[in-house]
Amino acid sequence: MARAAVQKQTVDPHVLSLKVTLRHIRPPIWRRIVVPRDMTLADLHRAIQVVMGWEDAHLHAFTVGGRQYSDPQMGLEDAANEARVTLDSLARSGMTRFTYTYDFGDDWEHDILIEKRPPATTANAYPICVAGKRNCPPEDCGGIWGYEELLAALADRDNPEHAERLEWLGEAFDPEDFSVASADVVLGAAFGRPTPPATG
Template sequence: MIYQLRIALDGVDPPVWRRVLVPGAFTLDRLHRVIQLAMGWGDRHLHVFDADGVQYGVPDPDGLLEVRDELDTRLDSVAVKGSRLRYTYDFGDWWEHDVTVEDVAPADPGMRYPACAGGERACPPDDVGGPEGYRAFLAAYADPYHPEHAAMHAWLGRAFDPAAFDPGPRTTLLRRMT
């Protein structure tokens, strides 16, 4: 079965979200990679899933973070249509994502999965400082008279359009992961 997921980033306005189609048999570690690629994150930080109060992630060898192993957990074992999961990325910036199972349907034989079926707005840059830091970044980045304008452009080192999003390149990246 194919799960249609809507992944929405909390704490940013206007909303940043993605719609992805993934096999229910994907383990949560594969879903983590889907979220990273679909959103546009750099996969440089820790993460954790929360499904009905149970946390899943990469087991901590020191036992500081108690999680069930995401490698051993399939999406279809923790979610059904209408379910909501929480996905937290980067425990410093604390990016929280609301993952909603919008639909569960048989696979279309003419389609390849995973796929990015839609979304809006660019993902914030990694290490920008969470939602508050992102708001400050956007203000400085957009205003040539802001005292941090040049520093933000230099820090990012690339062009950035917060309104831009194209699902095509995201789907290409997703297909390369399989």
């Protein structure tokens, strides 16, 4: 009787594991992504947007060791070019933590941790999303405080803002809703990652 082939999980030395956590929200909203070591901060920006669920509609910047990096086309004064910095160069310099800020109005700050050891996977193309918890806040909801007010209004039908907030959202919003598999599919599409063949 034939036995189904089982893909062996391995740790790829050419990748890094990053944990991206949105600051100041409890319970935490976070994602774990495994990325190529030669990924630039510019591409990391794209990956974070996808797996967090942002719409890439606002300015952004990384802060690494006190220095800011962003897209030169955004015109941020004193910000270095994010496309010229690789994650490998940061890891080799001993950097383990840095931050990413999206939307300087709502001021969504993300902590990025370069983890000590990437998880074993069966993947042969990257980046991939391997873990995460909780839905991303809606764009333009007013930052941390606005998001807390939004959740309070949605949870209480007697809240005078309940109907208005539902209308503003245009759809149901579940703060706990997050699918690793769905995030990974969108991430793969964004980076042109080959789709694995169907099994069964």
